[in-house]
Amino acid sequence: MECGISGLTRSLLYRIEKVAQQAVTPISIRDMMRHAKACAVSRTGEGAGTEALVRAANWIQRELPVRLAHRLYDFNRLPYVVTGNEHIHRVYSMYADAFEKISGVGNVRDERAEAHFARTLARLVSEHAEVTSLMQKGVVELRASYPDIALDRFLDRLFNTRIGNRLISEHYLAVREDHFRDLEALKADPPSSPPSSTPSSSPSRPSPSSRPSDDDAVDPERPYVGIIHQQFRPAPLIQAVADRVSQIGIWVYGRSPQFELEGDLDLSFSFIPEHVKFILFEIMKNSMRATVENHLRKFPNSDCFDESIPKVRVRLHKGHYDVMVKVSDEGGGMESNLLKNIWRYGYTTVGHQRTHDSSQCTSTHHQHNHNHNHQQPSPSFLNPLNGTVPPGAAGEAAHGSPVGGLVTPKEVGGYGFGLPLSRLYCRYFGGDLNIHSVAGYGTDTYILLNRLGDQRENELMLNYWHGLVSYHPVSTKGRANIPVPLTAEHHQHPDIGPPDLRGDTESSHAPFQSSRQHGLAQGPRYWINGSRGDTFEHQSTPLDGFAAEEDLTPYVDGTATGQGGIYSSQ
Ligand SMILES: Nc1ncnc2c1ncn2[C@@H]1O[C@H](COP(=O)(O)OP(=O)(O)OP(=O)(O)O)[C@@H](O)[C@H]1O
Ligand SMILES: [Mg+2]
Known part of the structure; x- marks a missing residue:
């Protein structure tokens, strides 16, 4: 019954x-x-x-x-x-x-x-x-x-x-x-036969026979253990996510801030790269959106080739227990009434304001970029979660929808799930996600990941x-x-x-x-x-x-x- x-x-x-x-x-x-x-x-x-x-x-x-x-x-x-x-x-x-x-x-x-x-x-x-x-x-x-x-x-x-x-x-x-x-x-x-090449044909994961213990050396050919990368280097991933987020900015707004990466770029630790990819993407996407929209608010008539958009700085450092990725933007920060809501699922300011009409600018920019061998992103690429889906998250959602007839950059954000979900991923194995925002200036986001795996x-x-x-x-x-x-x-x-x-x-x-x-x-x-x-x-x-x-x-x-x-x- x-x-x-x-x-x-x-x-x-x-x-x-x-x-x-x-x-x-x-x-x-x-x-x-x-x-x-x-x-x-x-x-x-x-x-x-x-x-x-x-x-x-x-x-x-x-x-x-x-x-x-x-x-x-x-x-x-x-x-x-x-x-x-x-x-x-x-x-x-x-x-x-x-x-x-x-x-x-x-x-x-x-x-x-x-x-x-x-x-x-x-x-x-x-x-x-x-x-x-x-x-x-x-x-x-x-x-x-x-x-x-x-x-x-x-x-x-x-x-x-x-x-x-x-x-x-x-x-x-x-x-x-x-x-x-x-x-x-x-x-x-x-x-019994003479030693030959590695048994597995896959280069992505280590042969179980060669899987090291925590202290063993890692076979660079096969650094994965299950879904864990034993020598995960965040720096190349940050760069790849920055490229992707920039392309989305160009697609949606006709422009994007540059991302500048500094710090301990060689550091590596055992972690689940898909989790980090998800977190980075959500945080850097937020910074890109804030920076561009803030810039367009200040300079509504600026053209697509305006070089004065403030950079987003990403710093990577290793502490005793954590790896820290700090994402700093000058996107205008958040007022306290916004700040107190950002961890709520479904809270978003996307669609609350008219965003820049990027259509003309985008095509011009693409032309410009074409000359510089930039590729126009395909529509599937524009789903922010496409290809960045961590094992625990669903990336199947298309983001957002036009709200109240305004131009909604649905590729940039929209469900208001980015921050609360990213914080869950950070905290999952003992890390954290903190935001310090200065209203009228910008936002620092601290991503902390426990690097000991313990x-x-x-x-x-x-x-x-x-x-x-x-x-x-x-x-x-x-x-x-x-x-x-x-x-x-x-x-x-x-x-x-x-x-x-x-x-x-x-x-x-x-x-x-x-x-x-x-x-x-x-x-x-x-x-x-x-x-x-x-x-x-x-x-x-x-x-x-x-x-x-x-x-x-x-x-x-x-x-x-x-x-x-x-x-x-x-
Ligand atoms: N770096 C930032 N600067 C200014 N405002 C921010 C920043 N990061 C987040 N916010 C504000 O917090 C809100 C919630 O962010 P969150 O990432 O959770 O959702 P979203 O970006 O609106 O949608 P989604 O991430 O699901 O696509 C945003 O709509 C934005 O108003
Ligand atoms: Mg977001």
Whole structure:
């Protein structure tokens, strides 16, 4: 029997509820590298790594449902108007479907089961590619009807889990691909025959047999371990992203600032390049847009060959624990009322102002550039996420749409997802993203990436008892990720604090009706009283050391008493 708007059966809701009681097991980049090494095919044929592959598949088969269940648990508590949105509901159904399919595979005990699991996982990875664009559409639609709807913490957790799920899945699939390719190569060129060239034909990833441990030298021919580049150099990537962003500027506005790269250009570290690519692209795109629009505001009649557009400076440095990329622009900065909103999903100023009519300028500029052997970007290139999609993000969205008849540079921005998503990527493995803006002058954006690979995934965001602890962004060893108990002021802070699904906690907020009122699953819940008399939920899993007992007030309203299972409210 299907329950309420969820469309899920009772038994599925019950299973989700049960699995959501389990905590996620966070992993680090180093863990991922170790795992890849264990799955390596030895060139001698011994210890082929297949057992490790089966073990890895088995772990993922158990881990992913837990992660999915936490987010499904969140979905179940969303206000009706949110889950009623067709795009968001679609994502909800996709998550439930993934939960069912992965759980349905059962334990992975042998090679056959591993192959079946890998096929299921690969299908899901490709099916879920559209999740981000669906959420973007859903959020834009919801905000149009309910501008103040508070969804940011839900979206943070959803996208955080998405980054992790795709990371784990794509890493495993990449490691697996290498494993079987090298196994084939080993068969064709067995150890008894004289040594020949590297077993694999792919230059992109290292042969598992030659995959080094953390301390080993890296084979420059094959620097990848799964999806991790062991000697990732950000400088060439920054340059490539700068070129791409400049081309978009020229295409949209007929001009672009120059990007100037300085600092430790040779530095390298083990990281996931696709994540960095996504972050750089979003930040540099913002700087380009601000710089050009600010310049056009000041000099509306400037021509396309105006050389006076201020440069965007990108500095690259290595700290003890972090790699820092600082992007500095003179794009006019942000006023405080804008600044306080920039981390909100869906907040954008694109379309709020008329942008330069680039058509004439663009063609003239292209002519000019043509003479200088610049290539006009193709339309597909202009999708800002095209080709820059990190494993955890969806790049399938075309950005923006004309708003109110104004010229909207949809290639430049538009959904208001760039900054919040980039910050999630930075924080995922213990880095951070900070913005310092001087209204009337410009903006400095600090991208911090943990270069030691020792920080585990942001556990607090992955688990479901999120409400009790706030995120404390840290990227240095000396300051480990420390959850801090919530205090009254956290409730007022826009960025930390309880889940903001206020429709779920305050039924008086029509039309933010709780899914509870629609017969959805409810588990045992507790509520913590906030300073404004509002409450937020905490599941029954204890958080030793982080919450004083007296902070927890059992929630009793005749529906959930903290005792029952998912049907306690019915
Ligand atoms: N460097 C900057 N200078 C001035 N304003 C900025 C800068 N970076 C961001 N902003 C402001 O913050 C808003 C939100 O940025 P964000 O990147 O999240 O979304 P967007 O650029 O509008 O759309 P999207 O990134 O999804 O294409 C922007 O619309 C812009 O007003
Ligand atoms: Mg942006």
